[in-house]
Amino acid sequence: MNAIASRIADFLKVHLPFSNLTFDELTQIATNIRVINLEKDQSLFQINDKLHDSFYVVASGVINLSIVSDAEETLLNKCVEGEIFGLRPFFAKNNYMMTAKAREESIIYAIPIETFKPFVAQNTEVLNFLLESFASTNYSSNDSNGKLISDTVIFSNSKSETQYFQSLTYNKFPLTTAITSIIKETAQLMTENNSDFVLVTDKNYPIGIVTDSDMRSKIATARFPMTLTIDKIMSSPVIAVTENVSLAEAQLLLLQYSVSHLCVTVDGTDKSEVKGIITEHDLIIAQASNPGVLIKEIKRSQEPKDLRKVRLKLAELIQTSLDKNIPLSHVMNVAGEINTAILKRAVEIATIELGSAPARFAWFSIGSQGRKEQLLLTDQDSFLIFEDVAEANYRDVKDYFIKLSKKIVSILEQVGYAPCSYGYNASNMFWCKSLTDWIKQYDTWMNTPGENSDNISGIFFDYELVIGESKIEEAISNLVMKNTQKNGLFFDYLGNDALRKPAPLSFFKKFNLEDEGIYKDKFDLKNRAIMPLVDAARLFTLSNHIKGINNTYLRFKQLAISNPANSEVFLACAEAFLVLNKIRTVEGLKNDNDGQYITIENLSKVDKEKLKNALNPMKELEDLIKDSFQLTQFS
Template sequence: MLDPERFFKETYPFDRLSEEDIKRLSSNIMVRYYSKGETIFEEGSSPLEFLYVIRKGAVVLKKDSAVVDYLQEGDSFDYLSLLENVPPSSKAVAIEDTILFMIHKRIFLRFLNDYEELRNFYTKKLIERVRKEKPQLSTGFDMWINLPIRHLKLSPPLFVDGQESVYQVILKMVEEDLSFALVIDENVIGIITERDIIKRVFAKDLDPKYTRAKDVASFPLIYIHMDAFLFDALLLMTRHNIRRLGVKDKDKIVGVLEDKDIIHHESQNIPFLAKYINKAKSTEEIAYAYSLMYKAVIEYTKQGTDPELIGRYISELSDRIMQRLVFLTIKEIGMEPPTAFSVLVLGSEGRREQSLKTDQDNALVYEDVPMLDLSVDDYFKDFSERYAKNLLKIGFPPCPGKVMLSNPVWRRSLKEWIVQIDRWIENPKGEHTIYLSVFLDLRTVFGSEWLEQELRDYIFKKASDNKVFLSFLASQVLRFRVPLGFFRDFVVEKTGFHKGEFDIKARGIFPLVHGVRVLALEHRISSTNTFERLKELSSTGVISESFAKDLADAYKFLIAIRLKFQADELSKGREPTNYINPSALSRAEKTVLKDVFRIVEEFQRFLNSKYKLSYFLTCYFLYCLSLCF
C-alpha cells in the first residue's frame, strides 16, 4: 500500500507538519506512475504546478544531457520552478519504475509559509540550486578551479638517491624526458629541476660528476593530495613561488603537477599573474596586473563562481602586489629598513574576504629601538608615505577612516602598539572598539611575522578573558537591524541617492562577520578568515555544527549578492558600493535572502544572550546618565 499519511510522517521535512496538516496533505496529493526511462518533464517546458516527491523508485535530473542530480525515495523536486514560476532548468527522467506524490503549488506554498523548518529546508536546497544554475563558460574559471587533481594528467615521479651524482640524475631525466627528479635523502623527499642544475651547478662551475644530487635539490618537496582541487594547487604554487607540486594518493607520491600543465588562461591564471607581478619594475606594470585581476574577478562573479574562492583569488594576488610594492618602495628610498618590521593588512584584506570595493586598510609595526634613535621613525615615516602613494597609483583608494600606515596612528613600534592596544581595551568608547575590531583581523603581508604574533598574543592576553570588554565589542552587532519589516518584506531607503536600496554590508555582512570575530577573540582563535573561524568555533563546541554551516552558507550568499551588484556597477562604469536593490533580484534570490537575514537575526539573538547585551547596554546607559548629574 502507498499509505501517504504514514509516508509523510516518516519523511523529513514533512514529518514536521502537525497531525492535522499531514492528513490534509495526504488527502490532497495526486499520485502518478512513471515507467523506467519515461520523461517526467522536459528542460525549459512550462513552469511546474506541482512539487514532486518520490514515493518509490529513482529519478535523475539532466541539464544539457549531463546528470546534475540523482534522487531516490523521499527526495523532492523541482521547487525552483515552483517558487520562481519559471520553466524547469533540467529534464527529469525515471531510471526505475517510479511512483510520485504530487503536491499542488498552492498547498506547498501555504505549508512553506506556515512552517519555518520546512522553509529552512527548501531555502538551503534553493541556495545549492541557485548556485548550481549560474551560467558557466566552457573556458571559464569554474571549469578548472573545481577540477579534482586526480582528473589531470600528471608527470610520472622519477625517484633518485640523494647520493647519486648530478650527472647520473641528468642522464635519467633525459632518458625519461623529464625536467625534474625527486631526490630521496634519509627518507625525506626533495626535488631537483633543470633550473636548479643550471643555477647551482653550471653557473657555479661545479663538476656534475662530483656534485651530489642532495646538495642541489630543494627540501622538502611541497605536495598536495590527489583529491584536492586545481585551485588549491594554484594557491600552493603561488604561496611557495614554485612551479611543481608532488601529488600524493594516501601516503604515496604518485605524480608531479607542473605549472605548464595548467596554465591555459594566462590573463586570469594566478601563477601567471603572480610571476608577472614579481617581475614588475614599476607601479605602472603592477597597475596593469591589478586591472587584469579585477577584470577576471568581474567575469568570475558574473559566472556565479563561489564567492569564498573569489575572495581567496583577490587576496593571493593583492598580497603579491603589496609585497612587490614594498620592494619597489624600499628601492625607491635607496636604503634598507634599519630594523625588523611588518606591513599588516587589516579588515577584509586581513580576513582574505575582499570585495570589488577595496581600499587601503593597513598598518605597520617595527621592532623596538632605543628612544633616542629618531632615524628609525623617520625612515618608516618616509617609507609609509611613499608606499601609500604607490598603492594609490595602482588603484587602491585611500581608506575613508584613514586606517593606513601613512597615518602615524597606524604606524608604531611594538611597544607603542602595546600601549595603544591597552588604551583601546581599557577605554572601549565608540571609535576604540571600531579600531580594535579592524585590528583583530591583522595579517602580515610583508616582513617579520613574529611581530604580528606578538601583537596577537598580547590582544588575547588582555581581552580574551575580559568579559566587560567582550560585551562592549559584541554590542556592535546590535547597531544594525536586518532589513526585514513586520511582514517580512525588505526595508529600503525611502529617499536620497540610494532610494529603494539597502546597505547589505551594514545590515547583514557586518553583524555576522563581527559576531564571529568576537567569538574567535574570546576563544583565542588565531585564524582571521570568517569561514575558518566558523569551522574552529564549531569544532570546539562554541556553536553547533549545523548552526556554523547555516552561518557559513548565509555569509557566502550575502557576499555573492554584494559581488553581483558591484560587478554590475563596475561594468556600467560606476563606483561600486555596498547597496543593493532587492527589486533587481530573482524570486528565488529574494526567498533565499530573506531566510539568510533570519539566520543573521538568530545569530544576533545568540550573541545577545551569550554576552547579556540587553542587560549590559542598559547598565552602561544608566552609568553614563549618572555621570551627567
Template sequence: MKNEIVHRVYDFLKEYPPFSLLPKDAILQISSHVLVKFLPDKTTLFKIGEMPPSLFYIVNEGAIHLHQEDGQMVEHCDEGDVFGIRPLLAESPYLLTAQASEDTILYCIRTEDFLPYLSHHPKILAFLASNFAVGSGNMFYKKSSTPISEGKTNSENVLTELFAIDTQKTPIYCHIQHTIQEAAVLMANHQIGSIVVCDEEIRPIGIVTDKDLRIKVVAGDIRKKENISLIMSAPVICVKHGLSIAELQILMIKNRINHLAVTQDGTIQSKLIGVVSEHDLVVQQADNPSILIREIRKSQSGEQLKRVRDKVERLIKKYIEQEVSIPFITQVVSSINDEIIQQAIKISEHKLGKEIYQNIKYCWLALGSEGREEQLLRTDQDNALVYVQDDAIPDIKDKCMLLAKEVTAILNEVGYEYCPADMMASNPAWCQSVAEWQETFHKWIYQPGEKEIMMCTIFFDYRPVYGDISLASALTNYIFSTFDKQEVFLHLLAKNALENPAPLSFFRNFIVEKNGEHKDSFDIKLRAMMPLTDAARLLTLAARNGGENNTCKRFLALADIEPQNDELYRMAADAYEILIRIRTKHGFKKGDSGRYIQPDDMDKMERLLLRNAFQPIDELQKMIKVRFQLGGIL
C-alpha cells in the first residue's frame, strides 16, 4: 500500500530544489528515509565548529536563521529552503550556527540517500554549490572591474576592455622651461603625437599635442622659440596605474580628451610614470564605447543611430555574459544613450532651423529608467522638456513641441518606442516653461491623487541630458522647497512605495501574474525593481538629496547620510544590480525588455540570487512604514 507519511514528505520535497530536479522514484526513495524533526522557537540545531551528522536539512514549516560567530544573521531559511549541506560536499565542521526563529519542522535528509544522485545530476551539484556559496556569505555576483586573470576566461571571448593596459612604458616628457621647438623635436624623434610637460620633479603640468602645434603654432601666431607653456593644455587629467581600458575610456569620454597622464598616486602631485592615448586603447579593441560614441556623433539620421544602438546592444550582451559589474555597464550605456539623445536633438534642430533654437533656453530631460541611468535594453521613451518663457520669441511652446516631435520620432526609429501613455516632450503637458512646470508640481504636491503620485514617481527621476542644465536645478529647488511646506506629500509617496510588497519567500510564493498576456510569468519590474526604485526615490527626496537619480547610487548616498542603515542600503544597492542583470539577461534571451520572466526559464542560481535580492525590499518597506508613520494610513 502507499504509505501516507512517505507521500506527505514526497509531496513536499518534489516542489523544491534540489529534489525537484530528481525523478519521482528517487524522491520517493529519499522520502521514505527522512527524519522529521520538531525544533521549538529559539532552539539551536547546530553550532559553528560542530562536526555535522550525515544529514542535511530542508525547512518544512517555520524558519531557521543561520548566524555567523559575531551573531550576524547570514541567511533566513523558510519553507522549502535547504541548508546545512556541508556534509554533502566536505568533511568539515559547520561554519555557521543554525537556530529556529519560530517553531519549526525540519525534514532531515540522509546524505547516503542523496549522494548517489549527485554524480549523475550536474544540475544538482551546481545548485548545491551555489547554495553553499550563499551560506558562506558570498551572497552576490563578483564585481569585477579590475582585470580578470587570463586563465579564467575563454581566450576567444576575452573582454579586452577589462584588461589593464600597459601604461608604464617609459614616458616621453619635456620640461616646463623648454621651448616649443625643443618639445616638437622630442615628439618627432620618438614619433609620438603628444608630450607631457613636467616640472623639475617630473610632475605633470600640462600636455601638448600635434593639434596644438598645428593650430597654435603653424597656423597661429605663436612662434616656435617661445615657451612650451604657451600652447599646452593644463591641467592634465591624471590616473593611477592599473585601470582597465574601459575605465580609462570613460574618463576620456567624460572629459572629452584623448590623453591621460599616469602618475604614481593618480594625482598631479606625483611623478609621471606613463601616458595613455585614446589611440592606445582603440588599437586593442573593436566594438568599444568610444568608437561607438564617435559613430553616434557622425550620424545624421535615425536609421544611422539605430545601427549604432544595435552595436551597443552587442556590447552590453558581451558585458553581461562576462559578468562585468552592473554600475560599470550602466555608466557606459547611459553615456551612450545620452549621446544618442543629444545627437537626435542636434539632427532635429538642424532640420528645423538651427537659428530658431539658438535663442531658446531649454533643457531636455530624460525620465524613468533613462533618467535613473539604468536603461540597458531599449524601452519606451519617457522624456520632457523645460524652457524659459521669452515673449520676444513668438510661439515658443509650439517651437519646443515641434522640436520634441522630431526628436521623439528619431528616437522611435532608433528603437525607443513611443511611450504608450504619451509621457513625452511632444505632449503639451510634458513640454512646459519653468513657471508652468512649477505650477504642475504645485498641483501634484498639494492635490496628490493616485495619478499625480504616479506622475511624480516617473517625473521625479528626471535628469538633464541636453541644453541648459540650470533649468533642471531650478525645478529641483522648487520641488524641495514645496516639500518643506507639504510634508504629507512624502507620506503619500511612502504609501505608494509600499504598494508592491516584497515577494520575500520566493520558493514558497512565486508571485506570478494572474491574468492577461503575461499570465504565470514573474514581473521583475513591478515585483522587485519598482519597490527598490520607489524606496530609493522616496528616501532620497526625504533627505533632500537632489542630483542623484540612479537607484544604486541613491542607496549608496543614503548609506553615507544614514550610517546606522549602512548595511541595509548597501544590500539594497547590491540587490538592485542583481535585478538589472537578471532582467537584462532574460531580455536578451527573449528579445524584449526582459520585464516578464517565466519562472521555469530561471536557473537555480538565478532563483537563489533573486531570493536574496528580495530580502532588503522587505526590510526597507518595514523601515519606511515606521519612518513615515504609515500604520494609520495603510
C-alpha cells in the first residue's frame, strides 16, 4: 500500500462524508488525490475561474472563501482542517462564484470528481451529504467533525442558484407503450412522435423505459431481433420520483443510477401511476431558467395588479426555498433583487401616468427593503431626492414629486406593501426634498444628534438606490462617510440607540414576553432579537467607514474581515441573524402576517433551542458596543 495514500486515508476517515466509506474505499480515493501546498495569500481558484476537475479538503491551515464587490472583499467563510469546499463542479457548469485563498500556509487535498463519483452513486449517506451541503451555508456533524462549506452563495450580480432547489417542469404526457409491444412497432412509434424514449407501462404503472441509446446498442447492432417484445430490451425498473423533486436532487439521482430519465409518479415509486417524465434535457432547461423570469414579468407589468401577481409568486418561491432548506442568505438575495425590481417598475408606471419629471431625481428604499432583507409583505419605507433647482421653481418641482411619490406609494400599497406606520415614505413632504435640503438633513442628524424633535432614524442609513441619478446617491454617501470621521457624538447617539432595545431574555434565561396589549404573552422577535443585530451592524459598519454594504448579514461578514480581533463575535451575529429571520419568515408565512410576534409555545423544541442559541451572541455584542464607544451623553 502506498504510504502517502494510507496517511491520507487515515486523515479522511474521521471527517464527513468520508467517514461513511470503508478504509479500502478511502485508500482507492487517496491514491488519486493530489497534494497542493499554498503559500499565505495564494489563491486556489478565483471568481470566474473555470471549474476544476476536483473538489478540495483542507489538510492543514485555513482557507478563506470570499467575494469582491465594489473593491470590497467580503468574507463568506473560513475552512479549517477537515473541511471541504469547491463542490461546484458536482452541480454546475458555470465558473466559480468566489475566491478560495490561503489565510496562512496551507496543505490542500484535491480529490478528482471522476474518482469520487462512483462512491457518491453507491453510498446514500455520501449522496445526501453532498446534496445537503450544496443546499446549506455549512454543515457540521454533531461532534464538529467534517464541516462542509458551500460555495453556492449568490450575490446581486450573480446567477441565482435557488433554481437548483426549485421543483422541475416535466413532460406530463410522455410517450408510452404496452409491455406486449413489438420492438419494430415501438421504434416506428418513437420515430413518428419524434421522441428519444418510450415509457413501458402496465395499467399506467411504469414497468420500464426504452431510449434511443437502447435502440442503437441493442437493435442496430443486431444483438436482438426486431420481432421480440419490448420488454426484452427495456431498462427496468425505472427510477421514480415525486413531482416536487428539485433540480439538485434530480441531478444526483441521474448520477447515482447512471440513467438519463426519471419517471414522475403519484407517490414517487414505481408502484403508483405515471404522472410524467424528467429528462436530462429538462435539467438543462431548468438550469437556464431562474428567478430572472420574475424580473422579466415585472418589466412587462403595466398595472399594480400585474406587480401583485409577481409578488405572490415571490412568496411561493420563498416558501418553496425554505421547504428545500436553501440558505436564507440565498433566499434573501433573490427576494431583494425581485423586490427592488418591483419598486423600480412602480416608479416607472407612476412616472408614465403623471408625465415626465421636471428635474432629475433618485428614489431610495430604506429599512428592510433598503437592506434587501424583506422576505414577508411588511411595510414600505422610502425617500426621494430631486436635484437642486432655481428657487422660483422649487415649489412647483416639489409639488410634482410629492404627487409622484403618492402615486408610487399607492401602487406599492396595491401590490401588498403597506405604507410605513411612522410616515417614513417619500409621499411625506419631510422625506421628499432637494439634494441641498437632504445634505442639511444628514448634516443635522450626524453632527447635532438629539438637539431637536426631528430625531435621527437609523433606517435612513440603510438606503438603496432603486431608480434615478446615481450621482445623487454618491453625493449622500460621500457626505455620510465624511461625517463619520472623528464623530464621537454621532456614534454615542447611535450606540445608545442600539442598546435601548428591550432584552430578549430574562436574568433566568427565560423569553421576555409582552405583558399587555393585543400581543400579550407573545415574543417580539423583531424588536427584541432582530433589530439589535440590525442596529449594531449599522453602527459598526459606519464607524469602520465601510461603504456600499447595507445587508445586515453581509455587514457582519465584512466586519469579521475588518476587525479580526472580534471576528468570532461578528460571524456568530451573522449566523444568528439568519436563524432569527428564518424563524420569523416561517412563522409569518404560516400565519399570514409579518412574523413580528410569535407564540413561543407553538415552536418545536428544536426551533426553541435554535431561537435561544441565536440570542447568545447578544451579550457579547452589547459588551463590544460599550467597549468600542464612549456612551455617555445619550445614556
